[in-house]
Amino acid sequence: MFTGASPSLPRFGLRFLFGVVWDPVHGIFGVAPEILGTLVTSGIALLISVPLSIGAAIFLSEHAPAWLRDPVGYVIELLAAVPSVVFGFWGLAVLVPLMQGSVDPWLQSAFGWSPLLGGPNGGGRNILTASVVLAVMVTPTISAVTRESLAAVPRDQREAALSLGATRWEATRLAVLRYARTGIFGGIILGLGRALGETMAVTMTIGNKNAFSGSLISPGQTMSSLIANEFTEATGKLYVSALVEIGLVLLLVTLLVNIVARLLVWRVVRGGAVAGGA
Template identity: 40%
Template sequence: MARPRLRISDRVGDRLLLSATGLASAIAVLLLVLIAWQVFKGSGTAFHKFGFGFLTGTTWKPNFNQYGAGTLLFGTFVTGVFALFLAAPIGIAIGLYLSLMAPPRVRAIIGPVVEMLAAIPSVIIGFWGILVLAPFLVKHAEPQLHSTVGFIPLFGLPQTNGASMFAAGLILTIMVIPIVASISRDLFDTVPRELQEGASALGATRWEMIRGVMLPTTASGLAATSFLGLGRALGEAIAVTQVIGAGTKINTSLYETGDTLASRLANQFQNATDQLQTSSLFYLGALLLIIGLGSNLLAQWIGRRFAVQKAHA
């Protein structure tokens, strides 16, 4: 298409705009690279000293210059998976309710309410967790669960004054639910109405329609959403540090204290006394970076496969 010739000032302006926007985009890319570089650089000293043994070492003793992330990786994994196992089904169920069942008026109120739960800062959720939720858990929920399913080692005797991996897992659940709920609602909204009608015209009940049509059609999107939620749970520092109790051992019972990568980082970074401790904390940060990027890339990859399948449809 032949464009009219532009005046010089226009051409210069165009050039400037293109360079400015291009530069901004380059900065975003650079930022990501810089973050990774900075974090890996910071962990250099610790990596030199401990190597990959850092991942399995379970001692963390600043006074003895001994650092290992084993306990923290365990705590991160346990609380993250715990949160995902609760939050994914609950969030998806909320998405189904909002997308398929709620009358428009109810949806218009509850949808934003659920999303606003995600807007409450983690420091407040964590504060609420340690002062309100954790005492309640110790007094009521934990003994109850112990007496009914106590044969599972996860649900041992209530131990602490409330701070526990159990509390941390629940707090993370609360933080992940709104993420999964709002994305899965949007996913269900994209399922063509014709498919839903096709299913009900075949004499299917609502649940049969959900199980047979809605869930399979959105499966990979839901999986991607769950990974996003997991990534959020694994990386959360503040709320977890408030309720998990900064434990130093690997315990099978969820009612014991524990600690996660992000939580240890938030807890000790300000007070790190020497270079090795700071570097070890950076090492934790590097692990978090890898986990964060990994879960996100995985979600992207699943999401893209989903998009490709759709495009072929």
């Protein structure tokens, strides 16, 4: 990738990372909006999917009646294997009209005063729509890993909490979630990895505008969707090399986010054993 990116690497230097203009015609390449787009869509996706998937996993493994567990768990895990282009189609067919018709106008009228949720909504194809699609895609992953981690908690841990007079929910919180937290964090990081790199479903729903307006309901672009959009039509050595360099940046950003997440987990897990309260 370094070789592929070698024409553009020295030419733009750090301007590549911080530049906001992507203009292949004039040979100006800056990917700051796409870096932001990637981080923001993945961030929102996690905000939506983490509570959802962990909640679903807790319900399924701790509280659901036995006959419900396996079928629902199986369906969730099946969702994790659906190709992303199918999620993209689902996004186009179902989510985009829904966002365009009801969610976006409501957000605009209720929160339009804030730059975060104002401005034109790109006909339903925008950052928020892509984030929701991503959330739906990573939920099965996080949920499946969380379910495995919860199932791995020994029975005597639950019973220890119950024997102290814990209710079922208290036992889940006190004994089960704490015991399984490393595995749950692992699932979240796995989901984050999928969200950061996801290409097809995002390309189909984000609106593909090479800018980041600051509003979540405006069209945008992520690093991977930009590559997917323009690679086939890239003409000239510099253009192609700039796209390869995006790939390189994406790799580094993903690596960086993962390292930060790991450090965070490491601190929580280690610090929690000694100082954190229940």
